[in-house]
Amino acid sequence: MSKLSQLSVGQEAVIASIDASSVAAVRLMEMGMTPGCSVKMIGSAPFGDPLEVEIRGYHLSLRKTEADLVELVS
Amino acid sequence: MSVDAPARTLNVALVGNPNTGKSTLFNALSGIRQKTGNYPGVTVEKKHGSFTHKGQKVELIDLPGTYSLAPRSPDEMVTVDVLLGRQANETKPNAVMVIVDASNLERNLYIVSQVKELGLPTVVALNMGDIARDKGISVDVIQLSQRLGVPIVATQANRRGGLDQLRDTIVSLLDSDSIPVESPFPEEFRDKVGQLHAKLQEHDEQSTRYLAERLLLDTSGYLEKELTSGGKELHNWIVESRNQLAELGQPVPAIEAISRYKWVQEVLDGIVTREATRKVTLSDRIDRILTNRIGGTIFFIFIMTLMFQAVFSDLVAGNLMGYIEGFFEIIAGFVDASLADGALKSLLIDGVIAGVGGVLVFLPQICILFFFIAILEDCGYLARAAYLMDRLFSKIGLSGKSFIPLLSSFACAIPGIMAARVIENRRDRLITILVAPLMSCSARMPVYVLLTAAFIPDETIGGVLSLHTLVMLSMYLLGILAAVGVAFVLRRTILPGETPPFVMELPSYKFPSISGVLMVMVEKGWAFVKRAGTLIFAMTVIVWALSYFPRDEEAATAPFAEEIAQLETQLESASDEEAAQIEHRLAEINNQIDGELLRGSFLGMAGHWIEPVVRPLGWDWKIGSAAIASFPAREVIISTMGVLYNLGGEEDEESAPLRETIKEAKWAGTDENVFNIPVALSIMVFFALCAQCAATLAVIKRETNSWRWPIFTFVYMTVLAYVGAMITYQVSALVFLS
Numbered sequence: 186m187s188k189l190s191q192l193s194v195g196q197e198a199v200i201a202s203i204d205a206s207s208v209a210a211v212r213l214m215e216m217g218m219t220p221g222c223s224v225k226m227i228g229s230a231p232f233g234d235p236l237e238v239e240i241r242g243y244h245l246s247l248r249k250t251e252a253d254l255v256e257l258v259s
Numbered sequence: 260m261s262v263d264a265p266a267r268t269l270n271v272a273l274v275g276n277p278n279t280g281k282s283t284l285f286n287a288l289s290g291i292r293q294k295t296g297n298y299p300g301v302t303v304e305k306k307h308g309s310f311t312h313k314g315q316k317v318e319l320i321d322l323p324g325t326y327s328l329a330p331r332s333p334d335e336m337v338t339v340d341v342l343l344g345r346q347a348n349e350t351k352p353n354a355v356m357v358i359v360d361a362s363n364l365e366r367n368l369y370i371v372s373q374v375k376e377l378g379l380p381t382v383v384a385l386n387m388g389d390i391a392r393d394k395g396i397s398v399d400v401i402q403l404s405q406r407l408g409v410p411i412v413a414t415q416a417n418r419r420g421g422l423d424q425l426r427d428t429i430v431s432l433l434d435s436d437s438i439p440v441e442s443p444f445p446e447e448f449r450d451k452v453g454q455l456h457a458k459l460q461e462h463d464e465q466s467t468r469y470l471a472e473r474l475l476l477d478t479s480g481y482l483e484k485e486l487t488s489g490g491k492e493l494h495n496w497i498v499e500s501r502n503q504l505a506e507l508g509q510p511v512p513a514i515e516a517i518s519r520y521k522w523v524q525e526v527l528d529g530i531v532t533r534e535a536t537r538k539v540t541l542s543d544r545i546d547r548i549l550t551n552r553i554g555g556t557i558f559f560i561f562i563m564t565l566m567f568q569a570v571f572s573d574l575v576a577g578n579l580m581g582y583i584e585g586f587f588e589i590i591a592g593f594v595d596a597s598l599a600d601g602a603l604k605s606l607l608i609d610g611v612i613a614g615v616g617g618v619l620v621f622l623p624q625i626c627i628l629f630f631f632i633a634i635l636e637d638c639g640y641l642a643r644a645a646y647l648m649d650r651l652f653s654k655i656g657l658s659g660k661s662f663i664p665l666l667s668s669f670a671c672a673i674p675g676i677m678a679a680r681v682i683e684n685r686r687d688r689l690i691t692i693l694v695a696p697l698m699s700c701s702a703r704m705p706v707y708v709l710l711t712a713a714f715i716p717d718e719t720i721g722g723v724l725s726l727h728t729l730v731m732l733s734m735y736l737l738g739i740l741a742a743v744g745v746a747f748v749l750r751r752t753i754l755p756g757e758t759p760p761f762v763m764e765l766p767s768y769k770f771p772s773i774s775g776v777l778m779v780m781v782e783k784g785w786a787f788v789k790r791a792g793t794l795i796f797a798m799t800v801i802v803w804a805l806s807y808f809p810r811d812e813e814a815a816t817a818p819f820a821e822e823i824a825q826l827e828t829q830l831e832s833a834s835d836e837e838a839a840q841i842e843h844r845l846a847e848i849n850n851q852i853d854g855e856l857l858r859g860s861f862l863g864m865a866g867h868w869i870e871p872v873v874r875p876l877g878w879d880w881k882i883g884s885a886a887i888a889s890f891p892a893r894e895v896i897i898s899t900m901g902v903l904y905n906l907g908g909e910e911d912e913e914s915a916p917l918r919e920t921i922k923e924a925k926w927a928g929t930d931e932n933v934f935n936i937p938v939a940l941s942i943m944v945f946f947a948l949c950a951q952c953a954a955t956l957a958v959i960k961r962e963t964n965s966w967r968w969p970i971f972t973f974v975y976m977t978v979l980a981y982v983g984a985m986i987t988y989q990v991s992a993l994v995f996l997s
Binding site (some may be wrong): 203205207208209210211212213214215216217218219220222227228230231232234235237241242243244245246247248251255 | 322326327329331362363365366394396479510512513514516517520533546551553555556642646647649650651653659702757759760761762763764765766767889
């Protein structure tokens with residue numbers, strides 16, 4: 186199963202699950218990252234981190250470490 | 260509630276996601292009838308406003324923008340406490356207004372779902388419809404209102420659209436009943452919440468169902484510490500319940516987002532239409548350039564350069580500062596002409612006008628900086644700046660959100676520290692506040708200019724880089740590096756903890772509201788003027804008194820009495836040329852008397868007293884006194900040195916005589932110069948690192964609501980400055996004096 190952090194720019198995928206044990210995961214879920222929702226990679230900041238994704242019709246930035254918590258449907 | 264109930268005030272709490280135009284709407288509704296303050300113990304801002312509509316008075320409480328009503332820190336708890344009427348000195352709201360972004364309904368309805376569970380009469384302000392239209396989104400407002408079971412008003416906050424209808428609807432809430440509490444959670448979860456609520460009520464009758472639900476969901480343990488007396492039995496029950504729920508396929512806390520977003524999807528099903536292919540908006544196209552690796556970096560550097568150019572160049576700020584200086588000179592001249600010499604005149608000119616005027620001179624820079632920051636924030640670029648800078652800041656344990664406060668601090672730490680409010684993580688905000696005063700603010704500039712011009716040879720390295728520029732630049736870099744080091748150390752010592760997540764919305768770009776930008780500028784500018792008028796005023800009066808008393812004019816004048824009398828007689832019969840010479844000599848004597856008086860003052864005594872302490876820095880007692888005098892505001896050092904070196908207090912950093920005199924100054928009874936390159940460097944380093952600004956410390960006190968942090972800042976910066984200056988002197992003495 187691949188992770189959100191591995192998605193390449195322009196690619197879209199559906200979220201399978203989120204490792205809910207960390208505080209960051211709760212934030213991500215509140216911001217709309219829930220299983221079944223689709224997410225698209227927009228790009229990354231100049232140093233390669235953080236990432237910018239599109240979810241539920243808006244743009245969200247998150248670090249790679251946080252994107253690692255999100256598993257995608259393969 | 261019956262319609263003929265006696266008139267009462269309607270207290271409405273404003274809730275909503277950040278970037279939805281909530282503050283703009285609050286400002287538009289309440290106009291100038293606003294009051295801002297802080298809640299004790301936390302850094303949450305308290306904003307009250309009011310309006311009267313159709314004879315009904317409405318009080319508004321603007322709560323901080325938030326994506327969720329799940330408290331995980333004291334700051335977030337305030338919002339929930341206000342809504343539940345648990346906040347001391349705050350009336351329980353009898354209605355809630357939720358501001359939602361029409362272009363982003365899916366995520367914005369999440370908090371609507373939480374607000375609905377409070378059961379208070381609610382109105383939804385559907386804002387930013389224009390951006391929704393640009394994105395090709397249309398919303399069936401009537402249907403949405405029916406499904407939510409609350410009135411909805413379409414507003415256009417930045418153009419004051421829909422305000423009357425919104426006021427009508429708010430006032431009508433007075434007659435509406437509480438709305439039925441509707442939980443989106445599955446039945447098993449609701450049962451558990453009910454049981455927990457009953458258990459909590461055994462201990463505390465006031466506890467609400469909402470808090471019981473939050474307690475069950477909050478796995479971080481924060482609420483448990485906050486709400487319950489921490490009984491082992493209750494804790495075990497909660498843990499056991501969470502396990503049972505997980506087995507039922509309702510894992511805590513994930514179940515909340517899953518349930519609420521499911522509810523949101525049901526509500527929006529069929530009433531929000533998007534054009535088949537998602538429109539590529541102008542915002543998307545702009546963003547493709549501005550967050551692009553190369554284009555984004557270039558634009559970022561360009562916009563920062565532009566901003567600093569505007570703040571520091573003569574073109575804008577410089578001229579305005581000149582006018583302010585001119586204004587104070589005129590006042591000083593007026594006071595000088597209309598008052599007899601004496602304590603009062605000295606207090607007004609040397610104390611109040613020099614001290615307060617010296618600070619107010621920075622008002623244009625602060626206004627220009629805030630003008631830029633407000634525009635960048637309003638149009639949505641600041642979020643991108645934080646995004647671009649996050650990687651760099653994460654290396655020292657902060658996040659990109661610290662970028663703006665630290666940037667503002669280059670003009671002045673005061674607005675910088677206030678700008679730290681955008682950081683929602685308490686620890687990050689505190690560290691940012693504590694290191695902000697290390698950024699080289701504009702008040703350090705005069706010190707750098709004076710000493711660089713006097714002691715650093717006017718040479719260029721390789722014919723390009725001027726040594727002067729290099730030294731100035733080093734001072735700015737020194738501040739930045741010190742801030743990096745201190746932040747790094749604080750993270751690992753007294754403020755440890757997990758690196759907070761960087762999960763941030765990148766809002767759509769929009770055209771900034773000019774009135775909003777101007778309002779921010781005036782608000783910040785005025786706050787600065789108020790501080791200068793109160794705290795700086797008080798401090799300058801104190802420093803003035805210390806440098807004025809005790810005053811034995813006779814003793815100071817005695818050695819020169821004869822000469823003065825002689826000169827004055829000569830003056831009567833002198834030719835023009837002779838008169839000029841005599842007057843010059845008289846002025847010299849006056850300056851020597853002033854110097855003698857200062858040496859005898861409390862400040863002068865303190866200078867002598869601390870001389871052993873400042874010796875390792877290469878300083879004499881005069882520099883020591885000047886440093887002490889400039890603790891309230893570092894600008895004071897220039898005028899104090901002027902007085903101490905017998906030149907009168909009218910010196911500024913470009914004054915050639917002051918530059919020449921300090922070059923010539925000798926250690927008492929020797930031929931040895933007081934000032935040399937190592938001493939100049941040591942003074943500059945001291946001023947770069949020291950917390951010589953009472954106003955900054957006062958703002959730290961206000962923003963952190965504790966004396967602990969301003970004291971901490973003062974101590975650590977003073978130690979840093981002392982050690983830094985000592986190392987600089989000792990090392991550079993080896994290089995330059997051997």
